Amino acid sequence: MDPIRNPYAPGAGARPPELAGRDDTLRAFDVVLKRVAQGRPERSLVLTGLRGVGKTVLLNRLRYSAVQAGWGTGKLEARPGADLRRPLGAAIHMAIRELGHADAQAVLGTVKAFVERQARPGAKPSERWQAGISAPLVTGRADSGDIEIDLVELFTDVAGLAADHGTGVALFLDEMQDLGPGDVSAVCAACHELGQQGLPLIVVGAGLPHVPTVLSASKSYSERLFSYQRIGRLDRAAADLALSVPAANEDAAFEPEALDAMYELTGGYPYFIQAYGKVVWDLAAASPITVEDVRSGAPEAEADLAVGFFGSRFERATPGERDYLRAMAELAADDLGAVASADVAGRLGRKPQSLSPARDSLIKKGLVYSAARGAVSFTVPHFGKYLRDQG
Ligand SMILES: Nc1ncnc2c1ncn2[C@@H]1O[C@H](COP(=O)(O)OP(=O)(O)OP(=O)(O)O)[C@@H](O)[C@H]1O
Ligand SMILES: [Mg+2]
Missing domain, CATH: 3.40.50.300 (P-loop containing nucleotide triphosphate hydrolases)
Structure with missing residues (x-):
């Protein structure tokens, strides 16, 4: 559909066309x-x-x-x-x-x-x-x-x-x-x-x-x-609004199955909603946007995210810090839970103290955070999956 009328706004601090769920x-x-x-x-x-x-x-x-x-x-x-x-x-x-x-x-x-x-x-x-x-x-x-x-x-x-x-x-x-x-x-x-x-x-x-x-x-x-x-993921109703309201303002709509697929792909995370919405809109031939449109747009949206959302952050890490992040990704099954820093050290075959500088630097860079002593988590949603997919 017309890219000039594309309402979605992926970007840091970019005002969303509909501020849903807040x-x-x-x-x-x-x-x-x-x-x-x-x-x-x-x-x-x-x-x-x-x-x-x-x-x-x-x-x-x-x-x-x-x-x-x-x-x-x-x-x-x-x-x-x-x-x-x-x-x-x-x-x-x-x-x-x-x-x-x-x-x-x-x-x-x-x-x-x-x-x-x-x-x-x-x-x-x-x-x-x-x-x-x-x-x-x-x-x-x-x-x-x-x-x-x-x-x-x-x-x-x-x-x-x-x-x-x-x-x-x-x-x-x-x-x-x-x-x-x-x-x-x-x-x-x-x-x-x-x-x-x-x-x-x-x-x-x-x-x-x-x-x-x-x-x-x-x-x-x-x-x-x-x-x-x-402030977290949007629930299903809010995520649907975040996509449907801006579309309706441009006289367009999503089929219900398309919204199902969008939620599955984005997990309700606002940045992902905007990123997928943007790509899928441009790719769809006409309204209503279908589940096929969503499926065929997904690889491009993923590629955009890999560069702009994940890649730009991963590049800020030094080689040693990247090893640390990859070890975290292998240990964190669902990406949201915390990983014990001792387990990261074990995985890398190192002493925990020797990894403290890497861990502290990753915290300073805003890539991981520690909510409890001896535990680390990713600050970026789906980051573990991104790293595992990279192999
Ligand atoms: N409630 C919402 N509904 C729909 N889209 C939203 C909503 N909130 C934010 N977005 C979209 O999500 C993206 C990220 O928003 P924002 O930059 O405010 O996140 P952030 O939490 O400040 O991230 P960071 O921690 O990286 O600074 C933007 O593209 C924005 O348009
Ligand atoms: Mg911010």
Whole structure:
């Protein structure tokens, strides 16, 4: 069918034509916004799930809800080993601009001080970051150099500004598992403090399934700060909607058997739904799309995924790390369960300690995660199958 009208959108963070199966989270977030704006105690949301399940697009959708509610919003992505000040300052700057209050100059001056405060003392002026904020610098708040103290002060001032105008501020933090230990603990401490003061600033997070472990290792009270929302595969009804609604908007449809076959192939994983939908649409001669169309499109969709979804990630691994991944794939029968790292070592005929660097590096690269001590799992759905098929 006409490729120009193809509605499907495989891609990292690509807005799906129909955001299926996430109504519960959207409703929960509306309650959070309303309660926090009223100064009532409420846990913010953190979305957790595997690669490609739709955390980023859902985070963007939640941001839209906050904007609709008149909140100031900003978004940032944590990066391994990167300092939080600059991206966080930029996100807060954006949120304050969105609020659009004329009396924001002093708070902007504090944001500037926060960003320009170097983590490393004694840096030359030429090495200092420029915040790109035109307001005059305000010193004495959020610039102590201790990220935990500074975040509390910064959040308090920013939330105070929003509260004066009866709204709030929401910061959206993607790839939360990549925050450094100091930054995790500062974010938790600041959210904790703001909650106690009933101030309207929330951090809405998204990340891999082990985010709760990372946060609770840092602050034992983190479970009381965040309500973890597991984002996963779509159930059959939602997966059908994800395919049928966009098709209907283009005056097309799927035969019921075609939807059966699609669910079997995609397992309800959002990225796979978009990838197969895209290929099958282009290949089908006419609506309704049939099970034969799905079957003949499958190899091309698989080939696209092998390059774009699996291959691009596998290439980030070193040869030693690839051996580790292949051993995991041989051990993990269903790809979802955890594998004991001792078994991986056994399979490779190595001592477990000698494989720790490979394992840690794979975790840093976001290819595997460890939800429990001594266990590892793939972050990418169907990754084990991909590796086994490669032989
Ligand atoms: N609820 C949904 N219904 C249909 N398609 C969806 C849904 N959520 C996400 N998608 C599609 O799935 C793909 C992956 O989405 P997204 O990039 O948000 O995943 P992610 O969980 O952030 O992945 P990663 O961990 O790699 O960052 C996109 O192509 C998006 O359009
Ligand atoms: Mg994402």
